[in-house]
Amino acid sequence: MMLTIxxxxxxxxxxxxxxxxxxxxxxxxxxxxxxxxxxADWLVVYASQTGNAEYLARQTAGTLAxxxxxxxxxxxxxxxxxxLGSATRALFIASTYGEGDSPDTAARFAGVTMGAGLDLSxxxxxxxxxxxxxxxxYCGFGRALDAWLAARGATPxxxxxxxxxxxxxxxxxxxxxxxxxxxxxxxxxWEAPAYGQWRILERTLxxxxxxxxxxxRIALIPxxxxxxxxxxxxxxxxxxxxxxxxxxxxSIASVPAExxxxxxxxxxxxxxxxxxxxxxxxxxxxRGVDPIALRIREHARFRLGDNAARPLILVGNGTxxxxxxxxxxxxxxxxxxxxxxxxxxxxAHADFLCRAELERWxxxxxxxxxxxxxxxxxxxxxxxxxxxxxxxxxxxxIGRGAAIYVCGSLQGMATGVHExxxxxxxxxxxxxLAAQGRYRRDVY
Numbered sequence: 001m002m003l004t005i006x007x008x009x010x011x012x013x014x015x016x017x018x019x020x021x022x023x024x025x026x027x028x029x030x031x032x033x034x035x036x037x038x039x040a041d042w043l044v045v046y047a048s049q050t051g052n053a054e055y056l057a058r059q060t061a062g063t064l065a066x067x068x069x070x071x072x073x074x075x076x077x078x079x080x081x082x083x084l085g086s087a088t089r090a091l092f093i094a095s096t097y098g099e100g101d102s103p104d105t106a107a108r109f110a111g112v113t114m115g116a117g118l119d120l121s122x123x124x125x126x127x128x129x130x131x132x133x134x135x136x137x138y139c140g141f142g143r144a145l146d147a148w149l150a151a152r153g154a155t156p157x158x159x160x161x162x163x164x165x166x167x168x169x170x171x172x173x174x175x176x177x178x179x180x181x182x183x184x185x186x187x188x189x190w191e192a193p194a195y196g197q198w199r200i201l202e203r204t205l206x207x208x209x210x211x212x213x214x215x216x217r218i219a220l221i222p223x224x225x226x227x228x229x230x231x232x233x234x235x236x237x238x239x240x241x242x243x244x245x246x247x248x249x250x251s252i253a254s255v256p257a258e259x260x261x262x263x264x265x266x267x268x269x270x271x272x273x274x275x276x277x278x279x280x281x282x283x284x285x286x287r288g289v290d291p292i293a294l295r296i297r298e299h300a301r302f303r304l305g306d307n308a309a310r311p312l313i314l315v316g317n318g319t320x321x322x323x324x325x326x327x328x329x330x331x332x333x334x335x336x337x338x339x340x341x342x343x344x345x346x347x348a349h350a351d352f353l354c355r356a357e358l359e360r361w362x363x364x365x366x367x368x369x370x371x372x373x374x375x376x377x378x379x380x381x382x383x384x385x386x387x388x389x390x391x392x393x394x395x396x397x398i399g400r401g402a403a404i405y406v407c408g409s410l411q412g413m414a415t416g417v418h419e420x421x422x423x424x425x426x427x428x429x430x431x432x433l434a435a436q437g438r439y440r441r442d443v444y
Contacts, residue, residue: 040072043083043090047076047141049103050235050249050442051300052166053093053130059190060091060128060178067182077105077435081113088122092145095130098410100140104434104441105301110141111431114148121153127160128174138162157181165246195239195293197223200286201260210350211375214267215319216283217253217354219260223291229256232326233302233442236261239293240278248278249297251323251407251442255330261294264322264353302405302442304330310438311338311402313394315383315417318345320408321353323442327405328367337366340397344372344383344413384416391424398425403438414443 042064046057057073064071076094084090097103102110127149129142139162146160158177163170171190179185202219221227232255237247254262267283268276275284286292302323304312312331314324321343328339341358345351351373361367370390372381387394398404406417421439422430433439 040070041089042069042071043079043087044071044073045076045079045090045092046073047092047094047103047106047109047145048301049095049097049105050302051298053095053103054300056128056130056171056174057091057093060093060174063175063178063187064182066186067184069182075105076109079109079113081116081118084113084120084123085118086122089124091126091128092142092149093128093130094142094145096132096135096137096139096141098414098443099135100137100144102141102144104439106141108431108435110144114145118152120149121155123149123154124157125149125154126157126177129160129162130166131162131164133164138164193295195237195295196225196228198261198292198294199223199290200282200288200292203283206264206353207350211346212266212318212351213269214283215351215353216265216267218263218265218282219254220263220292220294221260227256227259228296230261230296231298231303232330233299233304233323235297235299236263237295237297238278238282240281242281243277244293246277247295248276249444251320251326252296253322253325255326255333257333258329261296262322264319266319299442302407302440304403306437307403309336311340311397311400313340313342313397313402313404315342315387315404315406316408317343317383317413318353318408320406320413320443323407324405325354328361332361332366338402339366340368340370340402342370342372342383342386344374344386346373346375348373348376382416383413384420387417387420387424394421394424398429398433403440404433406439406441406443408443410443414441 044057044061044064046053048054054075061071061073094106095103127142127146129139129146131139131142142160142162150156161170161174175187175190179187198220200218201221204217205214206217207215230252234252235249236252237249239247250263250265252261253264254260263282265279265282268279270276304327312327314327316324324341328341331339345353348371352371358367358369362369370386372383372386374380374382404421406414408414430439
């Protein structure tokens with residue numbers, strides 16, 4: 001989608017930024033302040049679900065530093081009312097989760113801080129809202145945050161900038177505003193890593209006879225050169241020949257020690273009979289000799305990080321097993337066996353993905369495995385029903401310090417699982433787990 005900019009509004013914004021930037025130039029260039037006091041002239045606050053907002057926040061802080069300003073990138077989960085109430089300059093980069101909700105990292109801020117009657121009349125701010133216009137409440141959290149800041153008396157430095165699926169023109173507008181604030185045109189390079197050339201090594205249909213769409217396990221290797229590094233929880237972006245401008249993201253199902261990147265890809269079909277640009281290419285059209293444009297993207301929010309030594313509860317459905325399987329493989333290879341997987345699909349006979357491997361891990365004492373196959377019984381049963389049935393065991397695992405990772409479909413599964421967890425653990429406890437990084441989701 002191309003962004004349409006009203007010339008009068010643009011000129012007004014530029015004038016405001018230029019005037020304000022000139023006023024601040026003398027005020028803000030105070031070398032040594034951050035080092036001497038541990039404070040920064042600018043807060044760059046990010047509310048991130050998959051890592052995009054965090055990446056842009058760190059790039060933003062770097063741009064301000066290029067102009068000699070001290071800036072600190074800060075996750076919104078670490079932003080309390082006192083810090084915000086004393087700040088005078090802040091830039092917010094806010095993702096939206098689902099149909100207009102805040103990201104998991106912003107749950108406490110949205111529920112507590114935004115409900116408080118703060119006086120923010122001292123604050124000058126800007127908002128970059130990340131979203132997807134295919135959802136009804138496009139950039140919903142970013143818009144709500146912008147409105148809340150204005151309602152609390154804060155002064156916008158420029159009009160909120162909305163970014164539709166990483167639109168380069170909107171990101172460029174944000175960079176343009178930053179160049180005025182920093183007083184420099186010598187901006188750092190924000191270009192994403194280049195795509196590498198890969199090829200398909202193996203392609204296996206995993207759900208023959210399924211009532212659902214075909215789902216393939218696809219193994220890829222570099223067309224040439226060494227295998228790059230990644231961690232369990234990371235993603236790949238694939239640029240399809242029929243639609244190269246909008247990369248599709250897939251969870252990586254394998255670990256580097258396996259010597260290849262594995263994906264679980266469901267073949268997407270449209271009402272007009274056409275196939276998804278990326279899934280059709282990966283599942284059917286691409287041959288072993290055809291180059292696959294692919295790059296790895298770190299997904300810090302879904303890596304294990306500080307949770308590596310904790311018991312781990314993994315919940316997911318369908319292709320969401322990819323992101324969960326990589327964690328299981330990494331932990332089991334490392335000799336860590338306190339793992340609990342709750343997995344759901346339609347029918348056990350056709351849709352029990354990676355069944356032999358999961359049952360081998362279960363039988364070897366490396367994994368607790370619970371399944372929910374919604375079409376197999378007289379009553380529909382999903383993963384959230386398993387969690388409700390196992391509420392006491394769930395509380396026991398959390399009491400032992402467990403972390404919860406959820407991967408799979410946003411519609412139905414993610415909401416149902418969240419409600420089941422809140423019922424079993426308490427909404428406040430679940431919010432605390434999210435703030436501690438012990439409740440993480442990769443849902444789509």
